[in-house]
C-alpha cells in the first residue's frame with residue numbers, strides 16, 4: 277500500500293520544535309481524511325461519544341469532530357508524542373467537542389473509560405496492521421466490553437480477504453510491515469470476524485475505500 281506507507285512515520289509539522297506547538301502532520305491522514313469522513317458521517321451516531329483508538333497525529337480527530345459538531349470525539353493513543361500532537365491540534369483548531377487525548381493501550385484489561393460505558397462507537401484507523409495481533413484481540417475484547425448493544429466498531433486500513441490480498445501494493449505493504457516487525461501485518465477480515473464473534477461483535481459491512489483500503493464495520497450483538 278505505498279500510497280499510505282508514509283503513515284508509519286508522520287512528518288513533524290514544520291513549526292514543531294520552534295515553539296510549544298506539538299502538532300505533527302501525516303501526509304496519509306491529509307490524503308484519506310476526506311473520504312473517511314464521508315463514510316463516518318453516514319455510519320456514526322449523530323450524537324454521543326465516539327472513542328478513537330490509535331489517533332496518531334490527531335488530524336482525523338479534529339477533522340471529523342469539526343464536521344460532526346454534535347458528536348463528542350474522544351481521541352486516544354499509547355504514544356506520548358501522538359497525544360501531545362493531538363492536544364495541540366485541538367487547541368489550534370479551537371474545537372469544543374474533542375476531549376483531551378487519553379492514554380489507552382488496547383492490550384490492557386481496563387482502558388480507563390469504563391465509567392463512560394456503554395459507548396456507541398469506537399473508531400480505529402490504520403492501527404491493527406501496525407501493531408501485534410494482540411492489539412486486535414485487545415481492541416475487540418474492549419469493544420465487546422464497552423460498546424452498547426448495536427454499538428459499532430469501525431476499522432479503516434488495508435485488509436486481506438479470505439487469505440488473499442486485494443492488490444499487489446497491499447501484498448508489498450504487508451511484506452514491508454513484517455520486515456519491519458514480524459508481529460505486524462495486514463489483517464484478514466475473516467480473522468477479525470472470528471475474534472469479533474468471540475467478543476459478541478458481528479461484521480456489519482465492508483466499504484471499499486480509495487487506494488485499496490476499506491472500512492470494516494462490526495456491531496455489538498444484543499446481549
Ligand SMILES: C[S@@+](CC[C@H](N)C(=O)[O-])C[C@H]1O[C@@H](n2cnc3c(N)ncnc32)[C@H](O)[C@@H]1O
Pocket residue numbers: 283284302304305329330331332333336352353354355358380381382383400401402403406407411
Ligand atoms: C500507523 S498509526 C495510525 C495513526 C492514525 N490513526 C492515522 O491513521 O494517521 C498507528 C497508531 O496506533 C497506535 N497504537 C499502536 N499500538 C497500540 C495499542 N496497543 N493500543 C492503542 N494504540 C496503539 C500507535 O501509537 C499509532 O499512533
